[in-house]
Amino acid sequence: MSAEAARERDAWIVAQLVLALQEVRPLLADREAPWNWIAGIHVLDRMEQSMTRGEDATARAIAAMPPRWDPAQRALAATWRTMSVLRRLGVDAATTRAASHASLAMACAGLGQGPGLAASDAAAPALTRMIARRQGESDDFPRHRVRVCAILHALARAQSDQERAVGVRPLFALVQEMERWRQPAGMDGQRSETELLQWTLAQASPRFDAKWVRAVVAGPA
Amino acid sequence: MTERNRSQDKEFQHNALALLTNFDALVRAMAADVPDTAALAAQVAQNWRALADRTLQLEPAGVLANGQLLLAAKPECGSWVPDAFAAGLRGLTALRDVQPQDMTALAHELAILTPTPHGTDRLHTWLWTDSLGGFRVELAPLAPTDAEQRALQDALLAPPLPPREPPPIALSAEESAPLAATCNDPVFWLAEELSLVLTHAEMQPDMPAHDLARRLRHAAAAAFDRRLLAMLGALAQGKNDYARFARAAFEDEPIGEAIGSRAPLDPAGLQQIGQIIEGLSPHIGGGVLRGLLARATEHGEVLDAPIVALATTLGVERFVGLVELAILAPISRSAFGRVIARLTGGAEWLAEMLPQVTPSEAIGIIHGLPVNLLLRLTKPIHQVLLRAQPRERSQVAQLLLGSGNLGCLAALAAVLRETEAKGWELRTIRAIYQTLLLNNVEPEPLLKLMQSSRVAVEARLVMLDEIARSHIAQEGLRWRMAELLDPPAIQERLAQLRKHGVQP
Numbered sequence: 001m002s003a004e005a006a007r008e009r010d011a012w013i014v015a016q017l018v019l020a021l022q023e024v025r026p027l028l029a030d031r032e033a034p035w036n037w038i039a040g041i042h043v044l045d046r047m048e049q050s051m052t053r054g055e056d057a058t059a060r061a062i063a064a065m066p067p068r069w070d071p072a073q074r075a076l077a078a079t080w081r082t083m084s085v086l087r088r089l090g091v092d093a094a095t096t097r098a099a100s101h102a103s104l105a106m107a108c109a110g111l112g113q114g115p116g117l118a119a120s121d122a123a124a125p126a127l128t129r130m131i132a133r134r135q136g137e138s139d140d141f142p143r144h145r146v147r148v149c150a151i152l153h154a155l156a157r158a159q160s161d162q163e164r165a166v167g168v169r170p171l172f173a174l175v176q177e178m179e180r181w182r183q184p185a186g187m188d189g190q191r192s193e194t195e196l197l198q199w200t201l202a203q204a205s206p207r208f209d210a211k212w213v214r215a216v217v218a219g220p221a
Numbered sequence: 222m223t224e225r226n227r228s229q230d231k232e233f234q235h236n237a238l239a240l241l242t243n244f245d246a247l248v249r250a251m252a253a254d255v256p257d258t259a260a261l262a263a264q265v266a267q268n269w270r271a272l273a274d275r276t277l278q279l280e281p282a283g284v285l286a287n288g289q290l291l292l293a294a295k296p297e298c299g300s301w302v303p304d305a306f307a308a309g310l311r312g313l314t315a316l317r318d319v320q321p322q323d324m325t326a327l328a329h330e331l332a333i334l335t336p337t338p339h340g341t342d343r344l345h346t347w348l349w350t351d352s353l354g355g356f357r358v359e360l361a362p363l364a365p366t367d368a369e370q371r372a373l374q375d376a377l378l379a380p381p382l383p384p385r386e387p388p389p390i391a392l393s394a395e396e397s398a399p400l401a402a403t404c405n406d407p408v409f410w411l412a413e414e415l416s417l418v419l420t421h422a423e424m425q426p427d428m429p430a431h432d433l434a435r436r437l438r439h440a441a442a443a444a445f446d447r448r449l450l451a452m453l454g455a456l457a458q459g460k461n462d463y464a465r466f467a468r469a470a471f472e473d474e475p476i477g478e479a480i481g482s483r484a485p486l487d488p489a490g491l492q493q494i495g496q497i498i499e500g501l502s503p504h505i506g507g508g509v510l511r512g513l514l515a516r517a518t519e520h521g522e523v524l525d526a527p528i529v530a531l532a533t534t535l536g537v538e539r540f541v542g543l544v545e546l547a548i549l550a551p552i553s554r555s556a557f558g559r560v561i562a563r564l565t566g567g568a569e570w571l572a573e574m575l576p577q578v579t580p581s582e583a584i585g586i587i588h589g590l591p592v593n594l595l596l597r598l599t600k601p602i603h604q605v606l607l608r609a610q611p612r613e614r615s616q617v618a619q620l621l622l623g624s625g626n627l628g629c630l631a632a633l634a635a636v637l638r639e640t641e642a643k644g645w646e647l648r649t650i651r652a653i654y655q656t657l658l659l660n661n662v663e664p665e666p667l668l669k670l671m672q673s674s675r676v677a678v679e680a681r682l683v684m685l686d687e688i689a690r691s692h693i694a695q696e697g698l699r700w701r702m703a704e705l706l707d708p709p710a711i712q713e714r715l716a717q718l719r720k721h722g723v724q725p
Contacts, residue, residue: 010382015372041346049362060382089397091404094351099404131423140330140343141350142427149424150413157420167409194386201389215400219388 010057013050017061020046024072027108034132035105037145044100047083059219063193074179075107081175085215098147099168103175105130105152115180119173120164123155170209174216233273237286240268245298247324251332262321269315276314281306301331308344312359323355407440408448415452418463430466438474445483450493457500468501477508482516486527495534507543514549517556529563537564541574546582554585562594575601580609584616592624599632606636615649622656630662638670642680650680654687664693678708685714689723
């Protein structure tokens with residue numbers, strides 16, 4: 001790929017992520033409001049298109065977001081991380097999209113100023129928002145909605161470590177936790193992507209399934 | 222291109238054209254609110270399933286199959302194609318089990334598609350969210366909006382993205398494969414989603430019971446595991462409306478057979494199967510049992526014990542009623558007989574059942590029975606033989622002769638006499654005479670039968686040959702006044718045997 005084409009691709013990806021970020025902000029504005037599914041889907045569609053154009057460029061664009069790391073950026077980063085891991089693993093598109101949507105909703109429910117809520121605490125309010133129908137919302141993607149809500153339902157009701165370790169559940173908890181660690185309580189500033197990955201690799205293993213930790217930290221080649 | 226390839230290509234085009242014509246008609250019918258489109262949808266599904274290459278490509282000008290434009294977009298037909306293309310739809314591949322309702326759903330979305338940004342965005346979202354069952358969809362991004370163009374211009378003015386440090390570790394294929402398998406496990410998702418809709422009733426419209434039933438059947442047929450039994454058990458015992466709807470939906474899915482043929486048969490599995498049989502309809506319960514019997518047929522008697530355990534809890538009467546012999550695969554009837562034979566009161570049930578079923582069904586049942594039981598069932602078997610066709614009689618005779626039991630052999634001789642050897646294959650008559658005479662079972666009656674003028678000449682000749690080879694040859698070949706009245710063929714054979722003995 002020529003330098004000019006790469007530059008154009010990178011710009012296209014940045015543009016998509018800027019627009020996605022604009023669509024995330026209203027989702028965070030009123031955390032009690034019913035979830036805006038269409039807005040969520042637009043965010044994911046932009047993220048997916050960006051990754052299809054360039055996995056590495058998307059990762060660079062996420063890492064290069066202005067270092068304020070406000071809740072919207074962190075929510076977008078959580079969504080990207082979930083989608084990135086599942087795409088690399090070769091998970092089917094429908095599941096990848098639903099899982100990424102669940103991550104976005106959980107991040108929007110749990111991440112604020114400061115570390116925010118863990119997945120197990122953020123899942124229930126996220127589910128409440130997602131089950132509540134927005135007035136005028138068209139009912140034309142039930143399979144996606146069921147899978148997204150099923151993920152949140154399972155995380156919200158898991159009582160034990162054993163239940164939290166079932167299937168793909170650890171991924172959501174880990175991704176949420178990473179965005180909490182990005183801005184720990186009492187710390188000025190935030191961790192960079194590189195610091196975050198090193199910290200995750202060192203600290204997360206005792207608390208999270210090592211296989212998922214490795215899958216998350218491995219990142220796009 | 223060979224003649225054969227040309228012919229196949231022509232046939233494919235013909236079939237694809239029929240599909241597209243019907244599909245376009247379905248879209249137009251739905252746009253016109255035609256009340257009943259079920260038959261057309263079924264026809265389209267059948268057309269699509271039958272296509273050698275089930276992929277269609279979309280271009281603004283029309284729909285292509287195998288690279289050839291077969292449906293041109295015009296106002297009178299295919300008018301939906303340009304808008305579907307604008308929504309990002311590029312290709313549709315029907316899966317093997319695509320259903321009429323999938324066709325209806327797709328046609329509905331295309332029928333309501335409007336040539337507006339809202340309309341194309343709506344279809345794009347619908348396809349993107351995997352709302353279309355039964356298809357693999359190729360979806361392209363929507364055309365860029367003004368906002369996207371502006372954002373792109375801004376991004377082009379920004380400094381280039383900095384390079385990224387390589388990831389600190391790499392994930393091997395051995396590490397990623399099990400994680401991917403976990404994420405792609407349909408049973409895991411089915412369990413998660415069922416748990417959701419059973420807990421949150423407001424989500425139930427998003428997973429209709431018939432959709433659940435279909436997915437359960439698919440999962441059960443693909444790779445059965447214990448989680449499916451747990452889900453089915455929960456639905457079988459469930460008291461709420463959703464569980465009731467799901468139970469009703471199972472009536473349309475051959476899920477019973479899938480359970481019976483694949484479910485684990487350890488004590489826990491048997492208990493769950495028992496719950497499913499108790500909680501679901503007789504139709505499904507029967508399917509489970511028939512699936513189990515098919516499995517027992519394949520794997521032999523090693524599987525009889527768990528099935529007997531299950532049948533014991535049901536009781537022989539309920540077991541027999543659920544299985545429905547008339548629809549049980551003929552190959553499974555032997556296992557069915559073996560299981561009944563081991564149930565308390567099973568022999569009495571068999572004695573009562575055999576005269577009521579067709580000879581063919583009866584043969585399947587008695588095929589697996591032990592000798593001691595065959596002996597107890599000689600009366601009903603006698604009745605079966607009287608009603609049976611020559612070929613069926615040969616099958617029963619083979620079973621009874623193979624038992625080597627004198628009582629069974631005597632029962633066979635009695636039927637042969639009673640029928641005066643009419644309706645028997647000659648090879649079977651020969652086998653019966655050979656075995657009975659060898660075992661010295663009723664030699665006198667056999668001799669009399671051979672001498673009877675009421676027996677067909679061909680049968681008498683076979684009997685005569687076997688008697689001549691046996692220990693009663695001398696008696697059989699002795700001259701009798703009555704033989705003067707015998708047909709010439711008998712007289713000639715007697716003379717020949719007396720002069721030269723039995724020819725090898």
